[in-house]
Amino acid sequence: MSDFGFETRAIHAGQEPDPRTGAVVPAIYATSTYKQDGVGGLREGYEYSRSANPTRTALEECLAALEKGVRGFAFASGLAAEDTLLRALTKPGDHVVIPNDAYGGTYRLFDKVQARWGLAYDPVPIADVEAVRAAVQPGTTRIVWVETPTNPLLGIADIAALAEVAHAADALLVVDNTFASSYLQQPLDLGADVVVHSTTKYAGGHSDVVGGALVVRDEAVAEPIAFHQNSMGAVAGPFDSWLVLRGLRTLALRMERHSDNAERVVAFLQGRPEVSEVIYPGLVEHPGHAVAARQMKRFGGMVSFRMAAGERAALDVVEHTELFTLAESLGGVESLIEHPGRMTHASAAGSPLEVPDDLVRVSVGIETADDLVADLAQAFERLAR
Numbered sequence: 001m002s003d004f005g006f007e008t009r010a011i012h013a014g015q016e017p018d019p020r021t022g023a024v025v026p027a028i029y030a031t032s033t034y035k036q037d038g039v040g041g042l043r044e045g046y047e048y049s050r051s052a053n054p055t056r057t058a059l060e061e062c063l064a065a066l067e068k069g070v071r072g073f074a075f076a077s078g079l080a081a082e083d084t085l086l087r088a089l090t091k092p093g094d095h096v097v098i099p100n101d102a103y104g105g106t107y108r109l110f111d112k113v114q115a116r117w118g119l120a121y122d123p124v125p126i127a128d129v130e131a132v133r134a135a136v137q138p139g140t141t142r143i144v145w146v147e148t149p150t151n152p153l154l155g156i157a158d159i160a161a162l163a164e165v166a167h168a169a170d171a172l173l174v175v176d177n178t179f180a181s182s183y184l185q186q187p188l189d190l191g192a193d194v195v196v197h198s199t200t201k202y203a204g205g206h207s208d209v210v211g212g213a214l215v216v217r218d219e220a221v222a223e224p225i226a227f228h229q230n231s232m233g234a235v236a237g238p239f240d241s242w243l244v245l246r247g248l249r250t251l252a253l254r255m256e257r258h259s260d261n262a263e264r265v266v267a268f269l270q271g272r273p274e275v276s277e278v279i280y281p282g283l284v285e286h287p288g289h290a291v292a293a294r295q296m297k298r299f300g301g302m303v304s305f306r307m308a309a310g311e312r313a314a315l316d317v318v319e320h321t322e323l324f325t326l327a328e329s330l331g332g333v334e335s336l337i338e339h340p341g342r343m344t345h346a347s348a349a350g351s352p353l354e355v356p357d358d359l360v361r362v363s364v365g366i367e368t369a370d371d372l373v374a375d376l377a378q379a380f381e382r383l384a385r
């Protein structure tokens with residue numbers, strides 16, 4: 001479906017009407033196994049649902065079409081996708097460059113899990129291309145790992161420039177595209193080799209499923225991932241695959257609205273004296289703005305800000321909103337607010353990835369923008385009392 005636009009691919013890729021019944025929506029194949037027509041006589045290759053399941057296939061085909069990759073793989077969570085990728089592409093003694101601002105759970109995977117098995121890593125400011133180049137060890141570095149925008153500080157990495165740095169050292173560039181979504185940013189087009197998603201977030205989009213995905217550019221990279229997906233078994237189940245696929249159909253519309261609403265929230269926060277810094281790649285003063293404007297369609301629904309009065313004020317704000325729900329996660333239709341230092345990024349405390357304690361992160365939903373701004377306003381008013 002590569003000639004079609006993004007929205008068309010989101011609705012049709014992997015989702016042809018059922019040839020038997022004409023059902024327009026892919027079925028949930030709640031089955032672990034498949035009847036064989038004689039030993040080894042598999043129907044369309046289906047043998048056992050860890051290896052492949054038609055609902056998961058539909059999702060994997062759609063993910064690949066959206067990211068313009070050769071293959072997509074769906075997992076039980078974003079971290080399951082990351083772990084499978086690392087075990088497929090690295091071995092003990094290898095080295096990985098990681099962002100010095102990243103999702104806390106990703107950092108924990110490198111620091112507490114993969115490092116024990118001999119995978120070395122260095123956290124680097126990935127907005128600085130020369131710092132990444134200096135950290136790459138030719139012959140040992142297998143992966144340059146990038147999040148852009150990063151979680152939670154919304155740093156921007158130049159995907160095209162870092163692809164060149166990684167490839168010059170025979171390493172692969174992996175881009176966690178969770179915050180931008182496939183709609184706003186297409187890393188494979190910019191030279192990345194693998195795209196990672198926590199489909200729990202914008203892909204699913206309704207906070208009702210946990211999932212992960214990988215999409216790759218080359219068959220040579222797809223092959224070991226396919227082997228490890230089946231050998232490690234952290235696959236997405238049929239119900240979860242179906243929910244993510246349903247989410248993807250409206251991804252484009254949702255991302256436009258998330259971006260609209262985030263712009264309104266940013267404008268409000270910029271006018272508040274209690275806020276010392278508003279962090280959003282759409283702001284011209286954001287250090288990554290020019291790169292973000294080049295590689296993203298719009299700037300997305302994630303906004304972070306710092307409170308001038310410190311951690312207590314940040315905690316007060318997150319505890320005083322009513323429409324913005326105090327919760328971890330992001331990317332759903334509803335607005336969420338959180339304190340990264342004590343919540344999503346608590347696992348990075350004391351590490352190079354520790355986040356400022358006056359930081360608040362919001363996932364701006366698709367509710368009525370005026371209501372979202374009013375909710376933040378009342379939370380700030382209560383702060384003043």
Ligand SMILES: Cc1ncc(COP(=O)(O)O)c(C=O)c1O
Pocket residue numbers: 077078079080103105106147151176178179197198199200210211212329
């Ligand atoms: C940027 C990013 N990558 C990966 C993950 C991990 O995904 P999951 O929670 O689905 O395992 C998250 C989770 O918050 C995330 O924000």
